[in-house]
Amino acid sequence: MVESISAIKLAAIDALWTDERELLPNAEQAIWWEVWLRYSEKFDCEAFVREHAPHLNLRVSAESIRFLDRTIILVFGTREQISHSIHLLGAIAELRKAKDTADFFTGMGRQDQRAWIEQTLENLTPPPNDAPTICILDTGINHEHPLLQPVAEMTDMHTYIPGWGTDDRNGHGTNMAGVSIYGDLTEAVANPLPLKLTHRLESVKITPNPDFHTDKKLYGAITRDSIARVEIEADRQRLFCMAVSTTDNRDRGRPSSWSATIDAISSGAEDEQQRLVILSAGNTDPQHRHLYPNNNLTDEVHDPGQSWNALTVGGYTEKVWLDTATNPDWIPLAPAGGLAPASCTSMTWQKTWPIKSDIVMEAGNMATNPANEGADYIDDALQLLTTGHQFALGKQLVSFGDTSAATALAANLAAKVQALYPDYWPETIRALLIHSAKWTPAMKAVFEPLNSQAKYQQLMRYCGYGVPDQDALFWSARNELTLIAQDVIYPYTKKGSNVKTRDINLHTLPWPADVLRDLPPKTQVEMKVTWSYFIEPNPGERGWVNKYRYASHGLRFDVRRPLETLTDFKQRINQKARDEEHAYNGATPDSGQWLLGEKLRSLGSVHSDTWTGTAAELAERGYIAVYPVLGWWKERANLERWGKSARYALIVGIKTPSVATDIYTAIEKQIFLPVAIE
Structure with missing residues (x-):
């Protein structure tokens, strides 16, 4: 009977385990467990665990993370030790393997690091030769790292100045390379699981040192020429990743020669080849980070991060565990899910400029000592792990962070999407990362209550659209449906001496209307619409006033309203297209059911908004119109750009309650078709 009870207790641990089954340790293997405790108004589960852990020879972390109905702590011990207490098991909602941290590996000697690297290589499957490529524009890459x-x-390592060489003597480029391929190497090295790589590396050394602030060069030209050099050498599917930026705050969101060059390169203005360029938002002043989060509010996104077409990446962090035994009294500077101390924002920009950064990724954290209030990189556990450029001297695995690491993570994610969907355009991949992004509770808490569009604008200028959800990005749950269209529109045409708007694309969406109507009458559903297009820039000062705009063209979307007939919808959209000034300013409200509203969501060249209503209302909203508004292609007819076409990617997601029936079957045989309205 005693053996049966022990087996039941171990089985209970198996049932509480929510991580990958391969990571579950055997009964006598001691590990750090991530313990998710239940919440109760009558019983303090965390206090109970801390009090009884010594009696079970368990060690408990000093830190904890609290959410609405869960508290998370780290516990070191074996399955058997945890299973000894029925009361302890009753306090646990779920168990996971605690994330290994960078300090575990950076604190190792060279031989131990090499052993972990060899294990990783044994489990690794290289990408195919025709896999997508991330081209890193940085300080070079020491590509011989194991x-x-x-x-x-x-042959894929290049340099802007031949005398610089292609090797990395600073370390920044090689650090970027490791994260762009593996993500945070901590997870890849620590988990003895098969690892299949999806993309490859290229490099152009555009500077020997990323801290080039006194080196006055025309970096727009360097970026353009470096990209051209790579593309001449090899014709392949690639995206570009650059975490080099300036540090001054002169632009305040206005286009610069560098950001405008990025826009021209990505739009294919000169060669009709569109490109995805991923940029860092830049880092806040390290001397002022102890003022977090106020320093984030005033330190602006660095040039060229204001580029309209680029995917600009800021930083957030989930890294809040540090060694309090080695560093007593030190505490993490940013909370779990909060903006990273290094991340710049567009809080001080004029409201007319695009939202930047677009998304945020893990950028590591810092810690502060209450005794002197200084902020420091005190513990590698608060950083990511990556490849070191001095690997031959023993520094094979090193820590890395700030918005450079976040940018490399975004490139890693984008390349995985490109590998999975090789036919997707750069505009589509940018849209997908933004479409899948969500704000964390810590981000929203900074601006609560979120009861106005002004508050949401502050939130977006603080952290963009949030953190991409990889599950939502790569897979759709059965209660979620994502529809994707890649299409072309001709915004303008010339009649006599006048340039006028031309096409409106009407997308008929194959909504499962019958399924939605069959749901209970008050069932709440969500429709999220994201779309992305690239503009051709006009960066001169004249582009900053109303008459002559920076963007070559503007595109907007609108959705048929409930109770609006298709004929009425077409007439309304035609009216909005004719009244261009009215449309450009984002008027014509569509009730309070849109989270952001037309005016706020229409900044820049990527737009995303969420509509919430009943399933019955959604069933009647099966049409989305895409229409043009003002741009210099129209207003500067002498440049003869008015006849050009414009590409765009449109993503529509429907989210129904988990109790809803399968919504895929209802649209399986339907086709997503655009119809042009003259």
Whole structure:
């Protein structure tokens, strides 16, 4: 009977385990467990665990994370030790393997690091030769690092100035390379699981040192020429990743020569080839980070991060565990899910400029000592793990962070999407990352209550659209449906001496209307619409006033309203297209059911908004119109751009309650077709 009870207790641990089954330790293997405790108004589960852990020879972390109905702590011990107490098991909602941190590996000697690297290589499957490529524009890459050899060739290493060489003597480029291929290497190295790589590496050394602030060069030209150099050498599917930026705050969101060059390159203005360029938002002043989060509010996104077409990446952090035994009294500077101390924002920009950053990714954290109120990178556990450029001297695995690491993570994510969907355009991949993004509770808490569009604008200028959800990005749950369209529109035409708007694209969406109507009458559903297009820039000062605009063209979307007939919808959209000034300013409200509203969501060249209503209302909203508004292609007819076409990607997601029936079957045989209205 005693053996049966023990087996039941161990089985209870198996049932509480929500991580990958391969990571569940055997009964006598001691590990750090991530313990998610239940919430009760009558019983303090965390206090109970801390009080009884010594009696079970369990160690408990000093830190904890509290959410609405869960408290998370780290516990070191075996399955058997945890299973000894029925009361302890009753306090636990779920168990996971605690994330290994960078300090575990950076604190190792060279031989131990090499052993972990060799284990990773044994489990690794290199990408195919025709896999997508991330081209890193940085300080070069030392591609002979053991973890980079499977994805990088010497022939793909380039330099802007031949005398610089292609190697990395600073470390920044090689750090970027490791994260762009593996993500946070902590997870890849720590988990003895098969690892299949999806993309490869290229490099152009555009500077010997990323801290080039006194080196006055025309970096727009350097970026343009470096990209051209890579594309001449090899014709392949690639995206570009650059975490080099300036540090001055002169632009305040206005286009610069560098950001406008990025816009021209990505739009294909000169060669009709569109490109995805991923940029960092830049880092806040390290001397002022102890003022967090106030320093984030005033330190602006760095040039060229204001680029309209680029995917600009800021930083947030989930890294809040540090070694309080080694660093007593030190505490993490940013809370779990909060903006990273290094992340710049567009809080002080004029309201007419695009929302930047677009998304945020893990950028690491810092810690502060209450005794002196200084902020420091005190513990590598608060950073990511990546490849070191001095690997031959023993620094094979090193810590890395700030918005450079976040930018490399975004490139890693974008390349995975490109590998999975090779036919998707750069505009589509940018849209997908933004469409899947969500704000964390810590981000929203900074601006609560979120009861106005002004508050949401502050939130977006603080952290963009949030953190991409990889589950939502790569897979749709059965209660979620994502529809994707890649299409072309001709915004303008010339009649006599006048340039006028031309096409409106009407997308008929194959809503499962019958399924939605069959749901209970008050069932709340969501429709999220994201779309992305690239503009051709006009960066001169004249582009900053109303008459001559920076963007070549503007595009907007609108959705048929409930109770609005298709004929009425067409007439309304035609009226909005004719009244261009009215449309450009984002008027014509569509009730309070849109989270952001037309005016706020229409900034820049990527737009995303969420509508919430009943299932019956959604069933009647099966049409989305895409229409043009003002741009210099129209207003500067002498440049003869008015006849050009414009590409765009449109993503529509429907989210129904988990109790809803399958909504895929209802649209399986339907086709997503655009119809042009003259």
